[in-house]
Amino acid sequence: MPTPLIWSEPFAIRSYEVGPDERASVLTLCDLLQEAAGEHARAAGKDGFSLPNGSWATWVLSRLALEVDRRPRLRERLEVETWPADLDGLRATRDFVVTGGDGVRLASATSQWFLIDVERRRPIRLPRSMDGFSVPDKPRALVLEGEPVAPATVEHQATFRVRRSDLDRVGHANNVRFIEWALEALPSDVGLEGVDVLYRAEAVYGDEVASQAGPLVDGERYHRLARVSDDRTLALARTRWTASTESS
Known part of the structure; x- marks a missing residue:
């Protein structure tokens, strides 16, 4: 059975993932996004690619944007829905929606990834096997704004x-x-x-x-x-x- 393009990964917030307020941090949410993306790519057989030079290619994150509505509580069960939103030849865009145990959205995110030749440490073009691995008609979880810049002054x-x-x-x-x-x-x-x-x-x-x-x-x-x-x-x-x- 083909791996679905829209993937759902369940999680439960554990005691070592919360702070003094007993809520998961933004860092924990980012870890869960990364885990869900990795599991989807693995299930689809697209977590790595062999290269003609004998090396292999793996995904590297180039940008991540996350907006949080509510941080999940200790032991709360949640779900990360993720899907490949776009391909442009060099980069793959992946979106995420996090919902809590009550079914209400907790966070939205989008990310951009590229493949690198692990041996040469250089980006490569997306292989032909990535063709069609996207859901362009699904509404975007989050739209990227202008790129971050360096602070004009350091506080x-x-x-x-x-x-x-x-x-x-x-x-x-x-x-x-x-x-x-x-x-x-x-x-x-x-x-x-x-x-x-x-x-x-x-x-x-x-x-x-x-x-x-x-x-x-x-x-x-x-x-x-x-x-x-x-x-x-x-x-x-x-x-x-x-x-x-x-x-x-």
Whole structure:
């Protein structure tokens, strides 16, 4: 039986995925999105591709945007619905809708991915086997806005060392860790409603990463992650906050 193009993955929020308020963080939601996407690709036989040069290709996230309506509670059962929304030859777009145990939408997200030759660390064109693996007629879960930019001024800053526990199966820092570093530079993450991350370069074990955050203006804040050794931009992000969030 063919794998459905619209995939649903159930989850339950576990005790180690919540904070003091007994609700899952935005980071946990991002982890669940990544897991659902991976399970769909695996079931469809599209989680990796052999290449003529003897190497293999795997998916790398280039952008992720998430808007949160409500963070799920401890032990709440939820469902992540995900589907490939578009293909453009080089990138694949995948959308997500998260619903809670009451059936009400908790979060919406969209993402862009490309394939890299793992050996050469270079992007490749999508293979012909990806043709037709999209649902272009389904309403988009979230529409991307203009790309995040570096903050004009730096209000908060912190540095982090990439640990072994930060690495994924390809050997670079997991994409959710980038979001963690962006938020960890701030005095608080209370009031976070959304995040939009543009990934520019990989971080590997031992890299020192500088997390820079600009001031909160009209409910939004811009972030830059850079490798300290050469000041190369690793990611740019925009976060969205509730109106009551303090700017300090």
